[in-house]
Amino acid sequence: MQGGAQLPLPNPDSTPAVPVSGHSANGAAPGPVVQAKESLLAAAAKARKEKPAETEAEKMLREEQEIMRNITSRKALKSVMENAQGISYTRNLKTGWKPPLKVRQLSEDQAQDLRDRFHIIVEGENLLPPILDFKDMKFPAPVLRQLASKNISRPTPIQMQGLPVILAGRDMIGVAFTGSGKTLVFALPLLMLSLQEEVRMPLEGGEGPVGMIVCPSRELARQTHEVIQGYITAMKEDGLPELRSLLVMGGIDMRTQTDALRRGVHVIVATPGRLKDLLHKKRMNLDVCKFLCLDEADRMVDMGFEEDIREVLSYFKAQRQTLMFSATMPMKIKAFAESALVDPVTVNVGRAGAANLDVIQEVEYVKQEAKLVYLLECLQKTAPPVLVFAEKTADVDDIHEYLLVKGVEAVAVHGGKDQEEREAAIDEFKAGKKDVLVATDVASKGLDFPDIQHVINYDMPDEIENYVHRIGRTGRCGKTGIATSFINKNQSESILLDLKHLLQEAKQRIPPVLTVLEDPLEELRELEKASGTRGCTYCGGLGHRIGDCPKLRSQNREQQRNTKDYFGSGGFGGET
Structure with a gap:
């Protein structure tokens, strides 16, 4: 640095010399060969060039998978204590039941052949x-x-596979079309478990239940209880130990239910609200309860009973056998259910959300102002009884009044009526005293009307799941039925596309008004086959994908409406 000399600055464009031979620059002994290192940015750019471009279809599938991961990454369906303490069960409960030797000796290939035969x-x-x-x-x-005595001579496909699974103590997710006999799949094993416990050690006052079934609606709970009570009566008349069942739901005096609980009960069929009340008030306990079935499980989660169910689970003292059943069990509920089940078995008869193939589906284009008049014509298609569905309670009342004026023996059911009116209407309809039942979707989930030949959708529902449940009120237990649906310009294109694909799947006639609808997902059909998923993974609709799911949008809007406004003036969480 003498004389103000400056060091030469390196040229930024030049690269350092790297010896390429075995000799150093000054002729010294050979050293190791040094390679120029590739930067991470250069490596990433190179990888991007080598990777094939992602198609629009592949991008859509990737985004859908991300949406599903966000939806299903919710709290496990366990009690607060189990979540807090990290309790996880790894083994199923043992019941002592075994199938006959001839069944146990079947090879896996033979068992699979039987499953394939019955789909x-x-x-x-x-x-x-x-x-x-x-x-x-x-x-x-x-x-x-x-x-x-009920003309049930052989099990249906869901019973063939589901009953052995549950009798052996396994947790299970059951999916089968409406009218396939799902109720017996969980009711009979529960009665066998209760009988076994009563023989071992009879229940004393205040003890019980041994098992319970939770339903989303009062009507379904009442119907399930009647089925169970029929088998309990038959067993008692034959000299077997007496089993006691109890219907726990709103609209019934709580003191009556409390008195029955004091005597001790084996089986409880309940709706979530009243069940939670009785547990909270310590009128009952789940100390010896070993069996829990959630009927129409997806419907209960959709109706907002998820936290109620989780609270009920917190009253269990030990592991229980858990079952979930529905006709439409989309992937989001299935993933959610697996968080509560131990090594579960999924039994599926047909595609989840598919329509019953025993129902002839007819779709008619009817202008809004002509619906009432055309309804009278449709009632002439078949002999009574006939079930008519409408979306709004006001429409149910209007249809009911119109039919009465025209001399039709009709009754009506909707959420605005009190429990006594609803029960009386359904009883009269089932007994054949009334020819037509007009109802909202309160009558579409799980209710069994064995002799109905015709279901009329006065309004198309907003979700295709509800359509499947509605038309499933006919064509039950192997019988055939007819479902007529009115459509017009008031329906969204999404629900009409779902309906079109549902008709195609069931090989039904597609009316011209649906035939002309263009399928925006046509280019995805081949990719769907490769991925193994069809349509929307959230609701099961075949005419749209999860990004356009009307059910998901509706639930998101509802969730936003229920969000508290902590800052006032429509700020964070408030209305906009």
């Missing part, structure tokens, strides 16, 4: 073969006689 899809580990006869399921004689 049963099963997922899970250590699967039991389906059983094709109630006798081989080892039910007692009075149960078999009661089945015969």
